[in-house]
Amino acid sequence: MSASASTSASLIAPPRRTFYPALEHLSREEVRALQLKKLRFHVERLYRTNPFYREKWERAGVRPEQIRTLADLKRLPLTTKADVVNDQELVPPYGARLGVPADRVWEITLSSGTSGKGQEIHAYTLRDAHMRGALNAIGWAWAGVGRRDATIFHIGATNSASVGCMMRGERAAARLPYLVGHAGFEERLQLMLRLGLDAMYCMPSALNGLSLLCEQKGIDPRRAWPNLKAIMTSAEPWPVGWVERMEACWGTRVYEEYGSTQTMGTYGMTNCEKGAVTGGQRGSLHFFEWSFLYEVVNPDTGEDVRPGEEGELLVTHLDKEASPLVRFSTRDRMRWFPHTECACGRTLDFVESGTIGRWDDMLKIKGMNVWPHEVDQLVLAHLELDEYQARIFIGDKARDEVELRYALKPQAAVAPGFDRAAFEGTVVGEIKAAIGITVRAREVASEELPHFITPDKKSRRWTDERQAGLARGFSATSTKAGRS
Amino acid sequence: MSVTQVQPEDAASAAMSQAEIVERLKAIHEHAKALARSGHPGMEPRAAEIMALSYAMLWSEAPFDVVNVLVDDE
Numbered sequence: 053m054s055a056s057a058s059t060s061a062s063l064i065a066p067p068r069r070t071f072y073p074a075l076e077h078l079s080r081e082e083v084r085a086l087q088l089k090k091l092r093f094h095v096e097r098l099y100r101t102n103p104f105y106r107e108k109w110e111r112a113g114v115r116p117e118q119i120r121t122l123a124d125l126k127r128l129p130l131t132t133k134a135d136v137v138n139d140q141e142l143v144p145p146y147g148a149r150l151g152v153p154a155d156r157v158w159e160i161t162l163s164s165g166t167s168g169k170g171q172e173i174h175a176y177t178l179r180d181a182h183m184r185g186a187l188n189a190i191g192w193a194w195a196g197v198g199r200r201d202a203t204i205f206h207i208g209a210t211n212s213a214s215v216g217c218m219m220r221g222e223r224a225a226a227r228l229p230y231l232v233g234h235a236g237f238e239e240r241l242q243l244m245l246r247l248g249l250d251a252m253y254c255m256p257s258a259l260n261g262l263s264l265l266c267e268q269k270g271i272d273p274r275r276a277w278p279n280l281k282a283i284m285t286s287a288e289p290w291p292v293g294w295v296e297r298m299e300a301c302w303g304t305r306v307y308e309e310y311g312s313t314q315t316m317g318t319y320g321m322t323n324c325e326k327g328a329v330t331g332g333q334r335g336s337l338h339f340f341e342w343s344f345l346y347e348v349v350n351p352d353t354g355e356d357v358r359p360g361e362e363g364e365l366l367v368t369h370l371d372k373e374a375s376p377l378v379r380f381s382t383r384d385r386m387r388w389f390p391h392t393e394c395a396c397g398r399t400l401d402f403v404e405s406g407t408i409g410r411w412d413d414m415l416k417i418k419g420m421n422v423w424p425h426e427v428d429q430l431v432l433a434h435l436e437l438d439e440y441q442a443r444i445f446i447g448d449k450a451r452d453e454v455e456l457r458y459a460l461k462p463q464a465a466v467a468p469g470f471d472r473a474a475f476e477g478t479v480v481g482e483i484k485a486a487i488g489i490t491v492r493a494r495e496v497a498s499e500e501l502p503h504f505i506t507p508d509k510k511s512r513r514w515t516d517e518r519q520a521g522l523a524r525g526f527s528a529t530s531t532k533a534g535r536s
Numbered sequence: 537m538s539v540t541q542v543q544p545e546d547a548a549s550a551a552m553s554q555a556e557i558v559e560r561l562k563a564i565h566e567h568a569k570a571l572a573r574s575g576h577p578g579m580e581p582r583a584a585e586i587m588a589l590s591y592a593m594l595w596s597e598a599p600f601d602v603v604n605v606l607v608d609d610e
Contacts, residue, residue: 072596074554089603178584182592342599371595 060296061305065326068396071193071225075342080391080399083341088122090370091345095119095128098376104139104149105378125345125368126354131380136172146175152374161213161317164420164488174213174313175374181216183371184318187340188221188311191322192251195282195307201226201250205284206240206258207419208233213317214419218253221318226251237265237449249277253284255419256294260522261451263301274303282307285328286319287416290406294522295329308405310337314380316372320344321403324396328405336394336402337386343371347379348388348403351411362387364411365403385409415516417444418452420488424514430482431456436464436475439501442491442514446521454491456483459498558598565590 070076078086096116098105109115112129119127139147146157156177163172176184197203203226205218215233222229230247232240240262244252254262266273273280283302286309295306305327311319321337328335339346348363349356357363367380386403394402415422424442431440440458447453458479464470476493483491504513568590571583594602 075596075599078599086599086603089600093603178588179591182585182588183595186592186596342595 059300060329061299061303062296062327062329063331065324065330065396066196067325068398069194069196069325071190076398078342078399083399084122086342087345087370091122091125091368092116092119094370094376095378098151098378102149102151102376104147104151105376107148108135122345125347125379128379130366131377133170133172133381133383136377136380137170140173145173146375147173149375150175151376152177157374159216160211161216161313162211163313164210164212170423170426172313173375174317176317177373180316180371180373182220183343184217184316185220185224187316187318187320187343188217189224190340191284191307191309191319192222192225192282194322194324195251195284195305195327196325197226197251197281199226201281202228202230202248203251203253204229204232204244204249205253206233206255206262207253212419213311213313217311217318237261241265241269241271245271245276248279250279251282251284252280253286256285256288256290256522257418257446257450257452257518259283259285259298260294260446261449263298264450266301273301278303280304282327284309286310287419289409289519290328291519291523292329292332292334292406294525295327295406296332297525299329308335308337310403310408312382312384314367314377314382315344316369320346320367323405324394324398326394326396334407335405336389336396337405337408338391338394338396338398338400338402341400344368345370346401348386351383357388359389359393360387383411383414385411413514415444415514417454417487417489422487422489427483427487428513430486431458431479434475434479436460436467436470437479438462438498439503440513441501443517444514445517446524452518454489456480456491456493457496457501458493459496459501462498554597558594558601561590561594561597565594 099109099116108129108131114127114129118124136147136149139149142148146154150157152175157175158178159176159181161174161176163174192203203222205214205222207214207218209215209231219229228247230243232243235243263273266276280302282304283298283306285306298306306329307323308328309319309322311317311321319340320343321339323335324338326335345368347356347366349366351364362385365382365384365386367382368378369376386408388403389401391399391401413424415424427442431437438459438461440456442454442456444452444454456479472495476495480491480493483489565587568583568587572580572587574580574583591602591605
């Protein structure tokens with residue numbers, strides 16, 4: 053199968069689709085009025101019932117009656133990940149931020165990545181849980197998926213935000229979210245062939261891997277799933293050419309959504325009908341501004357960015373009962389535009405599709421949040437180890453892989469009884485336990501690695517080569533050719 | 537705007553006005569709330585779920601009406 057021989061689905065955008073007419077047809081002024089009504093109610097309620105925010109705002113000298121306009125939101129201090137984690141340690145397990153009686157907690161999500169101290173716990177009341185589904189459903193509906201469409205997601209079952217919002221959201225918009233994320237790619241393909249599907253969610257690197265497996269097995273996705281209406285994706289940036297290749301390969305449009313544990317454990321923005329790419333141009337991720345107040349700000353000055361500029365996303369919940377967030381600093385980097393810049397006609401501002409990154413050095417690997425400095429601490433704690441370098445790349449199976457090259461200290465390498473295989477196994481096992489990712493370790497000579505021995509030399513042990521890998525395509529030939 | 541744009545085959549729901557949809561949702565929500573406090577151990581958890589679901593439906597159909605609806609015993 054040759055992707056380039058086919059036509060991308062994204063050349064022309066379909067007409068506007070509506071799922072919640074009363075909400076989606078609010079004018080811009082009505083959206084802002086709804087936000088202000090919710091914000092004032094929310095702030096007054098949190099001041100009264102939420103010890104975490106009451107104390108935070110009292111320290112900042114702000115009272116609810118000072119929040120009279122949406123611009124007054126900026127009077128409120130930021131909430132950081134450190135604030136959330138410290139609060140959890142002081143008042144375990146949910147923190148004083150919980151804000152509802154503990155017996156009203158109906159479900160939880162944990163932020164992905166490092167286990168233990170850095171992991172955020174977000175609680176949901178029963179109402180919050182159904183709101184997660186109501187919001188998630190919008191993306192499917194805008195992508196043209198309806199209640200008779202079998203819709204699946206390629207995400208393994210964990211306590212992350214994904215499974216709960218997907219199961220509920222897919223059932224709110226469509227049907228039959230049979231599970232595939234727990235299985236290997238071969239088994240997933242068999243299930244998809246056996247049960248059929250009309251739409252699916254798949255992270256970019258997993259979609260790449262699935263496409264390669266189809267190619268290797270002689271399966272043409274356009275023939276195997278001729279009714280496929282949409283492929284939804286999120287969590288990783290991508291080149292425009294990659295989307296066009298996937299659309300040609302699968303014969304359908306690719307869409308993107310954005311969400312996290314901090315956006316109510318569901319999607320908080322999604323593509324309109326234009327999808328991830330239309331006519332070679334990146335699509336629009338429209339904000340769900342009825343439930344969130346989003347600010348995209350210059351991270352140094354805190355001022356709102358101008359149209360087309362990159363900034364950091366700050367999130368304020370307008371509907372969440374348990375574990376609410378006000379002006380949460382996501383550290384996510386995105387390019388903001390006002391609603392008028394998208395031709396779809398929605399009154400919701402948006403950010404550019406496919407270019408969301410980070411202001412810090414956090415990496416998203418197979419859906420997991422990974423902070424390199426935490427892996428540094430883990431690996432460099434082994435006294436036998438001299439130095440290491442890690443690279444993330446698109447491997448032979450066209451999926452994310454992590455290679456860790458390490459060098460031993462000369463004395464350790466020759467020490468009697470030193471068991472290299474056991475050492476390597478221990479390091480790999482510890483990384484897996486801490487960040488949930490299996491890395492492939494390989495010993496190299498010390499001279500092959502850069503060393504960071506002076507404080508003025510910032511250590512950069514991780515490199516991300518996935519963008520180049522996605523740009524090369526997914527065929528076995530191209531991925532092998534691209535390996536260094 | 538019809539509520540059936542996504543699924544045009546559902547002609548029956550297209551006949552229902554927005555006002556009637558909201559009226560029925562509010563009634564469901566109130567009935568579910570009463571059942572969720574009925575003292576019936578097998579009924580209360582499921583009724584609470586209907587209450588939450590009907591709230592999420594009112595959120596989209598009558599967005600300005602449900603701003604001050606709170607977790608049930610706050």
